[in-house]
Amino acid sequence: MADKYKLTIAIPTYNRLDKLKICLDRLFMQDKVQKIEIIISDNASQDGTRQYMEKLVQNNSNIYYYRNEKNVGPDRNFLNCYNRANGEYILLLGDDDYLLPHAVDKLLKTLEKQPIFVHLNTCGIDCEQPFIVGQPRWKENGLKIYQDRNDILKEIGIYITFMSSLVLKTDLVKQISDKERFIGTYFIQSYIALCTMKEQGTYIIDTFNYLAASGNEKIGYDLYEVWFFNYHKLLMEGGRIADFSEKTLSEVFYSSLKGMIKGFVVRFRCSCDNQKNWKKKYIWQSLQDYPDMKIIFAAIVYCPVGILKMIYGIMQFIKKIVKGMLKGTVYG
Structure with missing residues (x-):
């Protein structure tokens, strides 16, 4: 199968069948979708995902469904996607992230350049009914091509953590001997991406607007541990x-x-x-070399929530006005 597919799109999922159906519907609308491998790695969902996928697999020769016997955690489910892939390149697509029209066709054309790594331009979802997306991170202006891994990482920045924007060479992924090093940090996909970029070659940011990402209003993890300590460890x-x-x-x-x-x-x-469960020690441990950031985050972290909500409300109001001026793009 390695010679059959240029691209594998692998979707890790767990108990989000409603989201998964939308994700797959938008994938199936793509041009040339039959020319790619599609993998679903189910982390032992109990919401009907298995029954839905088993019917889907029967009617589609390029869709493969794998189900873990038990929930192994998100990071190991990501690893399962990487290990199962047969395409020359692999994109891990979040089950709540939706490909925009012509994304597959456009990506296949970009992959003809045989890059080491591709980072995809993305946007957020302004409204789900009707489906309206916001402005993408980069102005759509073709390919940004790099020969120096440091230059592209500076341009990508924190979005190296966004799984659905990372297109990696599958053989380079499978050659990494310590893929499990960052399990439990929320950044295993980012570590793997960085390691594949150790290979010399061409690195690409494709500014075509590929997908719309769902946002979160709440999180279940320790924000300070993940975005200060773990993220700092990922980079350094x-x-x-x-x-x-x-x-x-x-x-x-x-x-x-x-x-x-x-x-x-x-x-x-x-x-x-x-x-109340977020441990502030992770902030200060990570900011030893950034004294100005210590001052800024001390002000934010110790600010009473009521005052912070008022400031945030004003910021959101201004953002809404700006979005209205820019306008989003409507997709059916």
Whole structure:
């Protein structure tokens, strides 16, 4: 099968059949979908996923369904996807992330360039009914081609953690001897991506708007452990193993703190009830080399939630106005 498929799209899932159906429906609408391998790795769902997939497999020769006997956790389910893939390239697609029109056809054309790694441009979902998506992260302007892994990582930044935007060479994934190093961190897919980029060659950011990602208003994990300690470890330990420069890795972490991570802390402090379980020690352990960030995050973390919600509400109002001015794209 390795010669049959250029691309494997693998979807890890667990008890989200409603989302999975939408994800698959939008995948099946794609041009050339029959030319790719589709894998579903089910983490022992109990919501009818098995029955739905068994019927689907019977009528589609390029769809393969694998079910874990028990829930092995998200990271090991991701590993199952990587280990099962037969395509030359693999994309792990979140079951709540939806491909936009012509994504498969466009990606197959990009893969003809035989890159080591491709990062996909993506956007968020503004409205599900009707299906309206926001502006993509990059202006759609063809391919951004790199020969230096440090340059592309600086451009991607924190989105190296976004599983559904990472297209990897399957043989390079399978050659990694310590794929389990970052199990339990939420970033196993990112470590694997960094390690494949150790191979010299062409790296690509494809600015075509490939998919719309669902957002979360609440999280069940320790925000500070994941986005300070684990993310810092991913870059400074995993990135070093993958031969990225320490200067690049530090710059990426710093820019992430100033941007997305600051936004995460504000947003989830305003929306999550489990923040009493978030351990602040992870923040300060990770900011030893960034004293200015210590001051900023101390202000955010110790700010009363009521005041923070008021500030966040104003920020969201301004964001809504800006989105209205830019307008989204409507897909059926």
